[in-house]
Amino acid sequence: MTNPQENRWTAVDRYITETIAPADEALTAALADSTAAGLPEIAVAPNQGKLLHLLAAMQGARNVLEIGTLGGYSTIWLARALPADGRLITLEYDPAHADVARANIARAGLDKIVEVRTGAALDTLPQLEAEGAGPFDLVFIDADKVNNPHYVAWALKLSRPGTVIIVDNVVRNGRVATPDPDDPAITGTREMFDLIAGEPRLDATALQTVGTKGYDGLLLARVLG
DSSP states (O other), X not given: OOOXXXXXXXXXXXXXXXXXXXXXXXXXXXXXXXXXXTOOSOSOOHHHHHHHHHHHHHHTOSEEEEEOOTTSHHHHHHHTTSOTTOEEEEEESOHHHHHHHHHHHHHTTOTTXXXXXXXXXXXXXXXXHXXXXXXXXXXXXXXOGGGHHHHHHHHHHTOOTTOEEEEEOOSGGGGGGSOOTXXXXXXXXXXXXXXXXXXXXXXXEEEEEEETTEXXXXXXXXXOO
16 A cells, blocks of 8 residues: 555655756656666665765765766766766676666766776775775765675775765665664664764764655765864
8 A cells, every 4th residue: 555655755756856856868868778678766866866966066076986876877967066077987786787877878978977887896996996096075875785884994995084975775764773683784784884983084974865765864974084
């Protein structure tokens, strides 16, 4: 049975999107082609994509790292905040997803500043460090939740004082508040919170969200000097 409260969340998201975060052809096509290719429909909501865009713009980001590309929808929002000589590296585990993302990014006219790298992020992140690809001004983490603590640790390695780190899906429908050894996503997310709480170089908070994607939340952290 449909939850009337969730219907209201969706209606509010739709209103926000239509009034101040409207989609365009490239964004709409990115979602449509991702669905047609069989990708899971777990991309950020449009108003959340606009939030990522605004955070990157307010940060004055020139060098962005994304962990978890999917079909490139959030990538497009982030890349549009960068200057013409900016750079965004996005890491995707699944080669089929990466192919869809590359096509979506190219159609949006962003393939000159966006590089999609394929492979397990815990393999490609050390490569970025070896290449001297950082420091990144902003890191967006939206990949498998089991490895969230490792991703945050790597984001910190590849950062500078002032870098912003954003982690998606940290509330898990409210279940993050209770340990659940049978759910690796909950365990990984709680370990990430513990890591951040004990890391003096990070100043962070998290927000609960509701909307078309249900009940979840975002974590935002700033790297201190």
